[in-house]
Amino acid sequence: MGWDVIAEWLVESALNQTTLIEDMGYDNLVIRIKASDVMLRVRAYKLIVFRTRSSPSFGE
DSSP states (O other): OOHHHHHHHHHHHHHHHHHHHHHTTOOOOOOOOOOSSHHHHHHHHHHHHHHHOOOOOOOO
């Protein structure tokens, strides 16, 4: 399994959880992706920015 596949899985999981939370009526969310590998986190953030068209938040 390559890093791109794992990054895609992280993004898919985050977006699924976001949808559940939005369905509960919340609409002001910050999506954060945690990964111990820095390059994996960067790949996932690039994917999520592309998929959501929003600005990334790199804070801890």
